[in-house]
Amino acid sequence: MRGFTLVEIMITTIILVVVTSMLLPNFRAFSADINLRRSAQEMALVIREAQASAFAVRGFDHDNNPGTPLLFTSWGVYFDIANPNSFIIFVDADGDDTYDQDESVRTITVPSPIKIDRLCKGLETSEPDLCTGDAPSITRLDVTYQRPNPDTTLRANLLPDPGTYTDLQIVLRNPEGQERTVVVWSTGQISIK
Numbered sequence: 001m002r003g004f005t006l007v008e009i010m011i012t013t014i015i016l017v018v019v020t021s022m023l024l025p026n027f028r029a030f031s032a033d034i035n036l037r038r039s040a041q042e043m044a045l046v047i048r049e050a051q052a053s054a055f056a057v058r059g060f061d062h063d064n065n066p067g068t069p070l071l072f073t074s075w076g077v078y079f080d081i082a083n084p085n086s087f088i089i090f091v092d093a094d095g096d097d098t099y100d101q102d103e104s105v106r107t108i109t110v111p112s113p114i115k116i117d118r119l120c121k122g123l124e125t126s127e128p129d130l131c132t133g134d135a136p137s138i139t140r141l142d143v144t145y146q147r148p149n150p151d152t153t154l155r156a157n158l159l160p161d162p163g164t165y166t167d168l169q170i171v172l173r174n175p176e177g178q179e180r181t182v183v184v185w186s187t188g189q190i191s192i193k
Contacts, residue, residue, distance in 0.1 A: 032176045039114045040172050040180035040192045043087070046108050047143060047182070047190050050075040050089050051152070054145035075105075076144035076153075079170055081137075084115040087170075097144045097153040110172070117173035121156050124167045124183055131171070141168050143184050152186050 054075040074092035078099035087110070090103040110116060119138040120131040131138065144153040154168045170182045181193045 029176060029178075032174050033178055035111065036114055036172060036174045036178050036180050037192075039111055040182050043108075043110070043170065043172070043182050044190045044192055046087070046089060047077050047184060050077050050143070051145045051188060051190075054147050074144050074146035076142055078143075079116060079119055079141040081116065081119055081139045084117070085110050085112065087116070092144055092146070095146075097146070098142045098155055099140075114172055114174050116170060117179065118171045119156065120169040120171060120181075121154075121165045122167060123169050123181075124185070131169075141170065143168065145188075152184065152188050154184060154186055 074095060074097070076090050076092050076097070076099065078088040078090055080087075086107050088099060088104050089106050089108065090099050091105055092098075093103050094100065118131045119141050121138060123131075138156045140157045142153075142155040144155070146153065154165045156165060156168065166186045168184050170184075171179055172182070173179045183189075183191045183193060185191075
């Protein structure tokens with residue numbers, strides 16, 4: 001009868017422990033990166049949902065009252081650095097291309113422990129780039145889609161010029177320091193970097 005000796009079992013166990021100890025730290029970083037990528041993709045999909053709702057002339061019953069006529073207006077997504085764990089999809093009922101408290105459709109939660117780290121403008125174009133933390137800082141972004149115009153209105157609260165821009169970025173960060181950036185262009189393109 002043949003079997004395993006105690007030495008063979010011990011050597012096999014040591015090899016498994018060494019390989020596991022080398023792979024476990026890499027697995028944690030890999031898992032954190034996958035969660036960050038998924039969060040960025042989900043954010044891009046919500047922005048795309050607002051775009052599709054505007055272009056499809058999707059109505060919204062703002063008062064949740066069956067007798068109230070549906071609003072067929074602009075749709076958008078609102079980001080506020082004061083709320084790094086969520087963002088809002090909204091119907092721009094007053095047509096000012098910015099989010100107002102009474103225009104909220106749905107609040108989307110960013111999965112913990114990932115947070116919206118900073119809001120930026122101009123990182124992808126030749127205009128001067130600016131992120132939260134720079135002076136003056138960007139604390140809110142409004143991405144608005146209005147039918148039938150295929151272009152996107154991108155606004156930041158950048159003072160003294162709270163104007164429109166060609167590109168805005170939402171930077172997501174996890175506790176490990178990894179980052180993913182969702183870029184929204186005024187042409188309607190949405191990308192993840």
